Amino acid sequence: MGIEKQYDAIVVGAGPNGLAAAITLQRAGKSTLLLEGAEDIGGGLRTKELTLPGYRHDVCSAIHPMAMASPFFRTLPLKDHGLELLFPEIAAAHPLDDGSAGLLYQEWSKTQEHLGKDAGAYRRLIRPVVDNWESLADATMGPLRFPKDPLGLASFGLNALQPASWIAKRFSTAQGKALWGGMAAHGIQPLSNFTTAAIGIVLSAVGHRYGWPVPKGGSQSIAKALLSYYNTLGGDVQTGFWLEDVRALPKHDVLILDLTPKQLLALNGVEWSNSYRRQLERFTYGMGVFKVDWALAEPTPFKNGHTRQAGTVHLGNTFAEIAENEWRSSKGRHVQQPFVLFSQPSLFDHSRSPEGKHVGWAYCHVPHGSTQDMTAAIESQVERFAPGFKDTILATHTFNTRELQVYNPNYIGGDINGGLMNLAQLYTRPTLSLTPYRTSKNNIYICSSSTPPGGGVHGMCGFHAAKTALYDHFEIKP
Template sequence: MEKNRTDYDAVIVGAGPNGLSAAILLRQYGLSVLLLEAKDKIGGGLATESLTLPGFLHDVASAVHPMAAASPYLQTLPLNEYGLEFINPDIHIAHPFENGSAAFVNSSLTETAHQFGIDEDIYLDLVGSVVEKWPKIGNGLLGPLRMTSHLFDLARFGRNALLPVSLLARRFHSSKARGLLAGVATHNFQPLENLATSAIPLVMLANAHLKGWPVVKGGSAKLAEALGNYFLSIGGQIEIGFTLSDLALLPPAKAVLFDLTPAQILSLKNNRFSGFYRWQLRRYRYGPAVYKIDWALENPIPFTAPECRRAGTVHLGNTFEEIAAGEKCIAAGKENDNPFVLLSQPSLFDISRSPAGKHTAYAYCHVPNGSVQNMAARIENQVERFAPGFKKSIIGTHTMNTADLENFNPNLVGGDINSGRISIDQLFTRPAFRFPPYNTSVKGWYVCSAATPPGGGVHGMCGYHAARTALREVFGVKISGH
């Protein structure tokens, strides 16, 4: 082979949402790009299958997409021309309590705040300030630490975001506001007493008011299909069924980007990484995991609180104190007998998900990483607690423990759907303490998965920033914005 000859400008290993985003950005700048995927379909966690009964469509991993709708990069792509349609429910989040009432979040900031009575102004101040400043701080938060013209606004956000959510919750007087905050904070997968656990709930609540918490019409796989078809339309190449175990098998390229987490990267033969970089990757820590269940239902879930019957996402955990105790239990390596449950009911808003008159629902609870404990009964009991009669409507069930999730997508190590612990020490320095964090020790090789900033969630920003780094360092292309 002729010296310095390359078959491609860039090769992307892994076609999850970040690998797809990286591939698209590189191709948009005229580079020849090959996207490799081990499975027979692209998308990673963006998959939709008939898991329970024929005619019932279930999202295998990612189901609700607030960050996809809010993504600074994905919003620039004409994905609607390739079949993507987001559907936002009337109520984005509902949080029921044992007394039959519920807190809710809809698109209206003022209407959401008003329900909290004495806490109305506090909600408007905390969440409203993020809504107001999001155009200035959103790009800074959804990426690596870097200089920005909006440092003052980011610093003001940080005053609250870096607090433990247990401390932030003390500003609220009502159990309704505190419970809602705790439910959204569980997306940290950490004890609520940990530092910086206020960042995620503030961002996710703000984006509920800005862009909603939508589902994808037809299932999450439609988002992957739209990304893939757009990439192909602009001249990109995709090869599925390519299982990579040895980097010597890659076609020559000037840049290689890995939509993989440290565990998979370290397993690759001929990786040429320095001993120090391998040591850094071995120190990477994965977080708590999930046990997931899908149901085919005869009827809609009969929640006692009417707000829950109009919500796309329902957080089942009752009070702040109950949720906090449960998350602490998981962090201690124990399954919770009364787990917090995140539930999605997409068929209420997307009739393509189930046969006429029938419904689907998706739920998960947190478990210790690698746990194979069967949590199905505990999850169903928690739903029944807030929706008496729910169990009678079940006509089909499919479960996935942590091993099943990792088998479905190796990036979900031990069932960790965030591809790594979201603790303050791994928030901006994942997967290793490097600048930029996408760089490996090999020139031209980058990590673009959710194991890099800004972390988990379907937003494509990890891939975007990794590709942007490759454009600058390998191809001499500097782009502004985002």
């Protein structure tokens, strides 16, 4: 590499978790080098002109409820480093064929009023998590450990460990059931799986507690703010360096890798123990995604007026339809009316597109490693709830699962969660360990979304990995 300096720690991968690990180490007074294979930092936090000049698209993540809910991110002065977050009043909408919609307002009372007959069921499920998020976040956004509020965690766990399909039976209206199904479907697995209720509960709760913000200027703004703060701490950065052999790295005491198990197994210059290697080989990846970005002539003309005001839109009609199609996709089938996650950030952030124009962002779940073009299916699903949408399209850019993996090698087979987040891999990822950030090498750690708490822009995987390394090697207690 041509770097002669010796570091206390090297972090490989400058996505949100790698950045979080590097910041945590640097804040503890350790000299840190952050390495990134691409020419710019960010990982899943990048914004580019993918379609036409002047149209800025979020390449991966677009809406960031977990960034606001992250105990680690909330300790950082990111606003002082240029980050501005915009908050749609309606965080998420779920339109139905009949023209109605399930709506998640950031304001609790408006969601309750909207849900009508389902307000009580929703309140009993979500309100305790809204009120007790700080203690629950401490217990759930990391490795297994004894909670500060065991009774609160037990109450949350009784619901969170259930299949989303069981929870759906508590709702009586099509709108309430659909809103719940769209939330739970963010878990990218069949809604009949155990623990699928967890993601639905958490996303709904943090939507009320913090909102589902849109970063002004695009998701890259979060990465830029993190990097700016890291730079003020004195950390070093080098981009354009793909790690293939750990022996090529500068001298260091600790190495933290923002990589998934498949990439760990491919590294040269390190011999994992047989037990650790076997566990990495058994690690299961989940469904992939097919993503579309559009340059649009005008806002998306959803039939439901409230949906036109939402930052995120879930397209899949009823709970039953979503559940059926997610199950089919998990079994290796391509469906004609997939569940689609759609974002319309330019409604709130006018810097994303030329004056009067807009951008659209969407993906659907597909079988792992699929190369099938789902553009027509996704556009038809949007058109289903927004007649005339296809006529607004000026240009299109797509990613299939293989292209996503080339863009970001952590997205194995298009899996953006770093591995299936089912009951077997919710906390025991990537290995069965109370400290899964440790590897079989005593100075090498893993901080990717393949560790707890899994996928999402929250930095907690990197934070916990760095804290573990600080304790192990520098006797700095968490």
